[in-house]
Amino acid sequence: MSFTATRRHWKDFGSHLEVRKHFLEITRAVRSSTLDLGRTHYALALAIGVWEAICCGYGEIAAVEMGVASGNGLLSLCKAAHFFRESMGIDIRVYGFDNATGLPTVDGYRDHPELWEQGDFLMPDPERLRRKLPPFAELIIGDIADTVASFQTTLRERKLAFAAIDVDLYSSTLACFQMLEWAPECYLPVVPFYFDDMEEFFPYNEWCGEELAIREFNDAHPRRKFQRHPRYNIRHFFGLHILDHKMRTGEERPLFPLRISGI
Ligand SMILES: C[S@@+](CC[C@H](N)C(=O)[O-])C[C@H]1O[C@@H](n2cnc3c(N)ncnc32)[C@H](O)[C@@H]1O
Incomplete structure (x- = not known):
C-alpha cells in the first residue's frame, strides 16, 4: 500500500505537536517503504531539516550534495525535496x-591512496545530468575549493538545511567545510549532515579522510560542532x-x- 501525504502548508501548523504528528507520519512511511523519496538516509535527514526549518519559521532553505559523480544521489535528493515543496509549500532549492x-x-x-585514484567517479556528461534536474536544482561545476565561496550568496537568502558530503578525500572535505565558516544566519540552528565515507571500508579511521576533517573542524571551532546522532538510526x-x-x-x-525526536 502506498502512503498519500496530507497536503499542509508549512505556515498552517498551530503547534510543535501538530508538526511532529505530520512528520512522524511521513518518516514512518519512508521507513516502511510506503513512501518512496529516494535514498532513505537523504530523505530522513532532509525531513529533519524541513521539520526544524518549520519550527524556526524559515520558509526558504537549501540542501546540498558535495560530490555528485553520475548524479544518482543528487536526483534522489531532488525527489525528496520535490515532495516537501509540493506537500508543504516549503521553498527548498537543491545544489550539487x-x-x-x-x-x-x-x-x-x-x-x-590505498582506496582512491585521481579520476575515480568521473561525471560522464554534466549537460545530460543538468537536463534531468528539476527547475529548483542547480549543478555547480568546478573544484569545490574554488566554487564553494559563491554558495555564501545563496545561504544569505536561504538557510542550509541539509548537506551530504561525498567527496572521498580529506583534502576535498576540507574544501567543503569552507561553507561552514559564514555568519550564523546562513544555517539552521542544527544542520543535518550525511557523511558517506566512513566505516564501510576497513582502512577508514579517525586519522584520515572525513573522520579526520570532522575532528579537526570541531577542534578549531569553539561554537560550531559536529556530533554524530546514532539514536536516529539514519x-x-x-x-x-x-x-x-x-x-x-x-x-x-x-x-x-525544536523538539524533534522519534524519527
Ligand atoms: C563518490 S563520488 C560522489 C557520488 C554521489 N554522491 C552519489 O552518491 O551518487 C565523489 C565525487 O566527488 C567529486 N570530487 C571530489 N573532490 C572534489 C573537489 N575537490 N572538487 C569537486 N569535486 C570533487 C569527484 O569528482 C566525484 O564525482
Whole structure:
C-alpha cells in the first residue's frame, strides 16, 4: 500500500505537536517503504531539516550534495525535496557541487591512496545530468575549493538545511567545510549532515579522510560542532550544531520549540 501525504502548508501548523504528528507520519512511511523519496538516509535527514526549518519559521532553505559523480544521489535528493515543496509549500532549492573530472590529486595518507585514484567517479556528461534536474536544482561545476565561496550568496537568502558530503578525500572535505565558516544566519540552528565515507571500508579511521576533517573542524571551532546522532538510526547521520546561532544563544525564539525526536 502506498502512503498519500496530507497536503499542509508549512505556515498552517498551530503547534510543535501538530508538526511532529505530520512528520512522524511521513518518516514512518519512508521507513516502511510506503513512501518512496529516494535514498532513505537523504530523505530522513532532509525531513529533519524541513521539520526544524518549520519550527524556526524559515520558509526558504537549501540542501546540498558535495560530490555528485553520475548524479544518482543528487536526483534522489531532488525527489525528496520535490515532495516537501509540493506537500508543504516549503521553498527548498537543491545544489550539487562537482568538478566533473573525477577525484582530484590524491595527496598522502590522509586522502586514502590505498582506496582512491585521481579520476575515480568521473561525471560522464554534466549537460545530460543538468537536463534531468528539476527547475529548483542547480549543478555547480568546478573544484569545490574554488566554487564553494559563491554558495555564501545563496545561504544569505536561504538557510542550509541539509548537506551530504561525498567527496572521498580529506583534502576535498576540507574544501567543503569552507561553507561552514559564514555568519550564523546562513544555517539552521542544527544542520543535518550525511557523511558517506566512513566505516564501510576497513582502512577508514579517525586519522584520515572525513573522520579526520570532522575532528579537526570541531577542534578549531569553539561554537560550531559536529556530533554524530546514532539514536536516529539514519546512516552516517550528524548534526552540525551552530552554537552561535541566535536561537542557540537565546537572542531569538523559534516559532515552536525544536523538539524533534522519534524519527
Ligand atoms: C563518490 S563520488 C560522489 C557520488 C554521489 N554522491 C552519489 O552518491 O551518487 C565523489 C565525487 O566527488 C567529486 N570530487 C571530489 N573532490 C572534489 C573537489 N575537490 N572538487 C569537486 N569535486 C570533487 C569527484 O569528482 C566525484 O564525482
